[in-house]
Amino acid sequence: MKIAFWSNVRGQAGVTTNMICVSALITLGGIGRTVLLENHYSAYGLSEMLLQGDKIESLREYGEYFNRYSIEYIMKRLYSGEDGEKLIHQASIPLLFSNMHYVPQSQIVNREVFEYEFHIVKEKLFEALETTSDYVFIDTEANRNLSTNIILEEADLVVVNLDQNPMHVKDYFDHYASLQEKTVFLVGNYRPEVSYNIQEICKEYSVERDRIVGLPYHFELEESVKNGTVLSFLNRSYFQPMNKENEYFVRQLKRACRMIRKKSVACRREKMRFSKENQIGEVFSIM
Template sequence: MKIAFWSHTREGACVTTNLACMAAMTAVHSEKKCMLLENHYSLRNIGDLMLPSERIECLREQGQYYNKYGLEHLLKELYSGKNDANMIQHTAIPLLFQNLFYLPQSFIVNRDVFNYEFELVRETLFQCLEEAADLLFVDTESNRNLSTTSILSDADLIVVNLRQDTKMLTEFFENHPIIRNKAFFLIGKYQPNHTWNLRRICYRFHIPRQNIGVIPYNLELEEAVTYGRVLQFLNRNIDEKQNKENAFFMRQVDRAVELLHQRIESCQDSRDDK
């Protein structure tokens, strides 16, 4: 199942951070195998958030961030006609237990070439990935590059990342009615005392409460993002009882994951009926 994480504006939407938190906690709370990837280059990607710098350097020394095991190499292999199930296994980096994996980027081509090659083999790539994993979490580029439009069209579910901003909220709900039909909404850096709190957003834009979650603003999470320790932060706070801020954060993330899981199950039932 393809789950696209997307925002109509990249600025402040926290798409990658939200994806990292939601995917990690999905892996913790379920037995589903989750695969994470991006369809674009960015200054701070999933690997930067979830792999400490010392592990990245180790992977580079082993060649796993270059031509041998990077996503770019996989794209070239698929383009050449190779379609071995073991290719995904050799490319993906295990992040958590045996059910959370990441397809790393090696940045060995420029942005335009990567975008072109990704779109060229997109259908074959996702076919292979869906055979290798139960859930695909795809970080998609906001400006709709060559593959973003196709991914959003093909996705079973689109996690629309929003923030508590009047202009951003209005722009999305006025201009993207088609995406809304298969959207689950997620508010990043959520602050409950903000004018645009969850209750007001749901009321103003007619969002069912079971179709929207929040990732609260958390200073420790921000620091974890900077140092590639998001997994460590989440693991450390799964059973947090003492720190009220972290306890509130984890409750809200767990709630968002539960709601997303309900949508996933609903989508799965719909697919099975077809």
């Protein structure tokens, strides 16, 4: 199951944080194995949020980001004809008792080369990722580059991350309506007391209430993200919430996970049905 996290604005809606939270809860809940990756380099991306500083420095010191632990490594080897499933196991970093895997991106990124290689091996890459995990979570770039467009097209579900800025929300609904059929919405750092809340978004843009969830702002989560201890925070909060704030956050996060799982299954079934109908149509056209 391929699930893309995307936003039409950069650095405002908590795309990476939201994706980590959802994927971690699915993993902790025993719902399925997960793998996380990104198609863009960020100075403060998945690596910094998932891995503590000493682990990151160790990988950098020995050059293993590029030589072994990276999506670039996997793509180059796939292009050479190597086994995809084996490559994923070799190049990913196990987390949460090895039920979650993270495939980092090299610090040395040539954007043009990355886009070209991704386009060439995308089928093999997606097949390998889905073979090794139940849920493939992909953090995509806001500017809709080639690889982002491919991922959004191939994904079973697109999780659009919004903020509570009316202009940003309007920009999404004005310019990205083509994504609507397989989209759910998360409002990051959600503050229900703000006048432009979920009720207003649903009313203004006719969004079904079961397709949008607000993930509340949480100071402890923000601090854990900065320190690279977000998985420890989520693990602790999931099994034994220490206060009402944690309990409320986990409750909303569970709502988001249920929404994403339900919609992703429905979208995948529709995608398979459409593909089957096309195949039947091609057979009859040949006859």
